[in-house]
Amino acid sequence: MIVSVEKPNATQAKSAEQAQPDANKLVSNDQFTVPQNNAFGNTFRDYEVGARTDKVEQHYKASHINQTYDFVKKIREEYKKLSKAEMGIWECCELLNEVVDDSDPDLDEPQIQHLLQSAEAIRKDYPNEDWLHLTALIHDLGKILVLPKFGELPQWAVVGDTFPVGCAFDEFNVHYKYFRENPDFKNPKYNTNNGVYSEGCGLDNLLMSWGHDDYMYMVAKENGTTLPQAGLFIIRYHSFYPLHKHGAYAQFMNEEDKKNMKWLHVFNKYDLYSKSKAHVDVEKVKPYYESLIAKYFPAKLKW
Template sequence: MTVCIEQPLPDSHVVENKNHCHTEELVLDGGFVVPNNVASGGFDAPEINAFGHTFRDYDVESERQKQVEEFYRMNHIHQSYDFVKKMREEYKKLDKLEMSIWECCELLNEVVDESDPDLDEPQIEHLLQTAEAIRKDYPNEDWLHLTALIHDLGKVLLLPRFGELPQWAVVGDTHPLGCAFDESIVHHKYFKENPDINNPAYQTKNGIYEEGCGLENVMISWGHDDYMYLVAKENGSTLPQAGLFIIRYHSFYPLHRAGAYKHLMNEEDVENLKWLHIFNKYDLYSKSKVRVDVEKVKPYYQSLIKKYFPEKLRW
C-alpha cells in the first residue's frame, strides 16, 4: 500500500532496484519503506480542509481563524514552565476514574477542538479517519493503527470529570519550556506576555537543557499529548516506543514540521521521529466531513486494544 509524500522526508532517498531503475519509493534510515501511492490507490491526501482552505492556514480571514488565533494567544500567555510542572505532577496521579480505551473513545463525542483550523467535527471522527487511513496504507503495522485511534484521547481533559481544563491547556501545537521560543511556533508574537520571558535562563537556544539531552528530559507545553502518554505508560501499555513517541509529540509541530529543537534530541528520538513523520501526514490530511462506520470497524480496534492495553485503565 502507499503513502503520498508532498516533500521528501529528512534523510530519505530514492530506492533503486537491481537493474538500477527507480522504484518510486522512499526509504527512511532504519529501513522504513514509504511507497508512492499514486500507482496503487492508497490514501490520497486532499488539497483543502473541511472549510475549503489549505491545511494549517493560520492567516486566512474567517471566523474560525479568529477563534483559533485567540486560542493561541491564551495558550502562549499561560503555558509557562511552572504551569506545566504543576500539571504533570497533578495528572500523573491518574486518580480521576477507571475506564477502558473504547469507553474513552466514546467520551470524545463530547469534544470539539477549538485550536484546529481544519475541522470542527467531534474528535472520535478524527480518530477513526486517521486510523483507517493508516490501516489502508500500512496493513501490517497494527500498533500504528491503534496509535492513530488513541493519539488524541487526552482531550478528555476538557470534560468536567477530568478537571474541565481550558482549551489552551489541552489542545493546540506544543513547544518546549525552559528555553527560547522558536520563531516557527504559530502566533509566536503572543509569547511576549508569557511570564517565562522574564527569566534570563530560559532565553537561550539550549536554555536549562544540554544539547542532545533527549526530549524525555525537556518540559513540553501541557496538553492532551503528554497526558495520554502518561496514561499509556503508567498503565503498562505494550505499544512500541515509536507509538508512545507519536502519542507524546504528535502536536510538536515546531519539531516535526519546521525542524526546530532538533539539537535537544538523542539518538532514540531521531529514530522515533521517522515514524512520527509518517503518522503526521494521516493525522493532518485525513480530516474531512466523510464519516466512518463506527460499528463496522469497532471489533477490529477492540481486538488491538486488548492486545496492547489492560481491560481497564487509570485516568
C-alpha cells in the same frame, strides 16, 4: 477508588521491545491521496484565513501567555496521579463525541471521527502495522481533559501545537508574538536557546507545554501498554509541529529521537490530511479496534 492495573510480564515487555518497528523497512500500499484543501475549502494549517481564524488565534494567545515552566511542572504533578477515572480505551474514545478542538483550523467535527479517519487511512496504507492503527486511534484521547470529570481544563491547556518550556520560545511556533506576554519570555533562566537543558539531552528530558499529548503518553506508559516505543513517541510529540515540521528545537534530539521521528513523519500525513466531513461507520470498525486494544492494553486503565 483506584484499583491496581495488571502490568505486562517480563516476557511481554521483552517481546514489545523486540518488536520495535524499523521505519526503513516499512512497506506501504500508498493508497492515501493528500487533499488540496481542508473541510472548509482552505489550505491545511492556514492560520490567516477561514471561519475559525479568530477562535484559533485567541486559543494560541491564551496558550502562549499561560504555558510557563512553573505552570507545567505543577499541573503535570497533579495529573501523574492518574486519579480521575478508571475505564477502558474504547470507553474513552466514546467520550470524545463531546469534544471539538478549538485550536484546529481544519475541522470542527467531534474528535472521535478524527481518530477513526486517521486510523482507517493508515490501516489501508499499512495493513501489517496494527500498532500504528491503534496509535492513530488513541493519539488524541487526552483531549478528555476538557470534560468536567477530568478537570475541565481550558482548551489552551489541552489542545494545539506543543513546545518546550524552560528555554527560548522559537519563532516557528504559531502566533509566536503572544509569547512576549509570557512571564518566562524575559526570565534569563529560561529565555536562552538551551535554557535549563543541554544539547542532545533527548526529548524525554524536556518539559513540554501541558496538553493532551503528554497526558495520553503518561496514561499509556503508566498503565503498562505493550505498544512499541515508536507508538509512545508519536503520542507524546504529534503536536510538536515546530520540531517535526520546521526543525525547531532539534538541538535537543538524541539518536533514539531521530529514529522515532521517521515514524512521526509517517503518522503526521494521516493525522493532518485525513480530516474530512465524511464520517467513518463507528459500529462497523469497532470490533477490529477492540481487538487491537485487547492486544496492547489492559481492560481497564487509570486516568
